[in-house]
Amino acid sequence: MNTETATHGDKVGExxxxxxxxxxxxxxxxxxxxxxxxxxxxxxxxxxSLVSPEDMALALSEYxxxxxxSLAHFVPDATILEKLPREVLTRHxxxxxxxxxxxxxxxxxxxxxxxxxxxxxxMTNFDVVPLVAPEKEVADLLQxxxxxPQQGLEDILKDVAEDGxxxxxxxxxxxxxxxxxxxHAEDAPVIRIVNTIMVEALRKHxxxxxxxxxxxxxxxxxxxxGLLYENPSPPKGLQQAITSRIKIMANxxxxxxxxxxxxxxxxxxxxxxxxxxxxxxxxxHGEKVVxxxxxxxxxxxxxxxxxxxxxxxxxxxxxxxxxxxxILVTGPTGSGKTTTLYSCLQELNKEDVxxxxxxxxVEYQLMGINQVQTHAEVGLTFAASLRxxxxxxxxxxMVGEIRDGETASIAVQAALTGHLVLSTLHTNDAAGAIxxxxxMGIEPFLLSSSLIMTQAQRLYRKLCxxxxxxxxxxxxxxxxxxxxxxxxxxxxxxxxxGCPKCTNTxxxxxxxxxxxxxxxxxxxxxxxxNSNASTIREVxxxxxxxxxxxxxxxxxxxxxxxxxxxxxxxxxx
Numbered sequence: 001m002n003t004e005t006a007t008h009g010d011k012v013g014e015x016x017x018x019x020x021x022x023x024x025x026x027x028x029x030x031x032x033x034x035x036x037x038x039x040x041x042x043x044x045x046x047x048x049s050l051v052s053p054e055d056m057a058l059a060l061s062e063y064x065x066x067x068x069x070s071l072a073h074f075v076p077d078a079t080i081l082e083k084l085p086r087e088v089l090t091r092h093x094x095x096x097x098x099x100x101x102x103x104x105x106x107x108x109x110x111x112x113x114x115x116x117x118x119x120x121x122x123m124t125n126f127d128v129v130p131l132v133a134p135e136k137e138v139a140d141l142l143q144x145x146x147x148x149p150q151q152g153l154e155d156i157l158k159d160v161a162e163d164g165x166x167x168x169x170x171x172x173x174x175x176x177x178x179x180x181x182x183x184h185a186e187d188a189p190v191i192r193i194v195n196t197i198m199v200e201a202l203r204k205h206x207x208x209x210x211x212x213x214x215x216x217x218x219x220x221x222x223x224x225x226g227l228l229y230e231n232p233s234p235p236k237g238l239q240q241a242i243t244s245r246i247k248i249m250a251n252x253x254x255x256x257x258x259x260x261x262x263x264x265x266x267x268x269x270x271x272x273x274x275x276x277x278x279x280x281x282x283x284x285h286g287e288k289v290v291x292x293x294x295x296x297x298x299x300x301x302x303x304x305x306x307x308x309x310x311x312x313x314x315x316x317x318x319x320x321x322x323x324x325x326x327i328l329v330t331g332p333t334g335s336g337k338t339t340t341l342y343s344c345l346q347e348l349n350k351e352d353v354x355x356x357x358x359x360x361x362v363e364y365q366l367m368g369i370n371q372v373q374t375h376a377e378v379g380l381t382f383a384a385s386l387r388x389x390x391x392x393x394x395x396x397x398m399v400g401e402i403r404d405g406e407t408a409s410i411a412v413q414a415a416l417t418g419h420l421v422l423s424t425l426h427t428n429d430a431a432g433a434i435x436x437x438x439x440m441g442i443e444p445f446l447l448s449s450s451l452i453m454t455q456a457q458r459l460y461r462k463l464c465x466x467x468x469x470x471x472x473x474x475x476x477x478x479x480x481x482x483x484x485x486x487x488x489x490x491x492x493x494x495x496x497x498g499c500p501k502c503t504n505t506x507x508x509x510x511x512x513x514x515x516x517x518x519x520x521x522x523x524x525x526x527x528x529x530n531s532n533a534s535t536i537r538e539v540x541x542x543x544x545x546x547x548x549x550x551x552x553x554x555x556x557x558x559x560x561x562x563x564x565x566x567x568x569x570x571x572x573x
Contacts, residue, residue: 022045064112076271088123090142093108104127107133198291205509208291211289217233225461247263263277275296294364299343312514320344337424358382394419402437429515430537431537438530444527456515460510464508491556493556
């Protein structure tokens with residue numbers, strides 16, 4: 001132990017004696033042991049239980065003039081942990097507490113380790129603000145949250161393949177007993193495989209997990225940012241055991257393999273709790289399993305958190321602040337329509353309004369909002385539930401989807417009688433929603449009086465800011481898609497590359513772009529004339545509506561995404 005270290009230890013010891021946290025004889029004995037073993041005096045005092053970890057942290061805080069913190073009930077933010085090099089955190093006993101812009105606050109188990117702070121600053125370019133915490137609390141949190149996964153799915157599958165005790169046969173026939181199927185589902189390797197599949201999906205921010213039976217194999221795929229990516233798959237022999245395990249978790253019938261089944265369960269992992277919606281579909285090679293991960297923490301708490309451009313935000317805010325009328329959100333499956341509607345509802349969710357929704361299914365349960373799950377098999381359709389909702393004195397009504405003329409008619413009547421109605425339609429653009437409702441039989445004069453706004457949206461993948469790299473303007477692509485290079489003068493084009501931060505996809509996270517058509521007098525006249533979608537779209541564009549394609553190209557100019565990605569999501573526009 002060098003002289004400087006001994007001096008630090010003595011001064012900390014003197015503070016502990018002054019605070020009456022340490023007795024003089026214990027101090028002298030610990031000093032002697034520290035000198036003989038070459039261990040820091042502070043460590044000896046805590047290891048020998050002569051000083052509590054909390055008292056030691058307070059003494060170090062006073063000596064170094066560094067604020068103290070207790071981590072006893074602290075849960076780290078997974079999004080912050082993901083940005084930081086885990087080996088640096090573990091080696092230097094650092095636990096991130098909070099991040100604000102480029103400022104990162106970390107708790108230090110060893111506040112004398114300035115090398116750790118400098119290393120973290122050099123690797124992240126964050127301004128690091130240190131706090132003193134009990135070493136054991138930091139170590140426990142690092143062990144639980146910041147360590148690398150001890151065994152990935154590939155390793156577990158290798159273990160299972162090499163384990164001679166796991167033999168379930170090539171083909172599990174219907175005559176396999178239920179007791180045997182249930183027992184296989186509870187086998188340790190099967191539980192480990194299913195658990196690891198779930199954890200891996202959360203780690204990669206996947207929205208869906210697909211387990212697909214093929215003739216001689218199982219295919220495992222994750223949907224990440226809208227696209228499916230293949231992963232190492234379990235052996236075919238474990239197919240039925242894995243399916244049974246998932247059925248048990250979702251409280252489904254493991255004996256029934258001939259008809260589709262749907263269920264739900266909750267999963268807690270990586271510091272978050274998610275709902276998982278399970279769908280099983282019988283195929284010729286077994287049951288295909290799709291699990292939709294519903295992470296409520298990823299929901300935007302209001303419109304401002306959706307990350308919209310200023311024009312879209314202002315138009316959407318204006319529309320939802322109207323006292324009554326109808327707002328329609330359109331787009332293909334998976335374009336974020338439900339997320340947008342939930343964000344609108346959370347913005348409107350005040351003490352003095354009654355909000356009721358009818359959905360199929362209810363994806364996220366929202367506090368303070370009355371949500372109805374439709375059941376068509378017992379007659380509770382969108383139309384039937386909407387009729388009942390209107391007798392519940394609602395101020396705001398959300399209809400999951402307008403699928404037929406009856407639901408459309410009731411929704412329009414509700415909008416005309418003083419309610420704010422929000423719903424979705426499956427059309428390609430904002431003008432198409434108007435044409436669809438007219439086609440469903442809604443009278444033009446009713447629609448022109450009730451409609452406030454129609455909106456079409458798409459989700460695009462954002463470039464990973466860590467690994468994106470500048471590239472030349474793709475001239476062939478511009479020519480093939482009739483884009484004017486002059487529009488992109490001065491813009492920097494980027495290409496996706498791939499790195500560990502984005503799981504080698506080149507993209508990380510998604511953003512929404514919206515085409516918003518506010519119904520003004522010009523549009524009302526067109527509705528009354530029963531005009532087609534292209535005419536309405538043309539007039540709206542001349543009056544300031546920004547189309548999906550143009551909104552996407554703005555994102556390309558800003559360097560947020562690639563031109564290939566925008567052309568992919570707006571193809572056919």
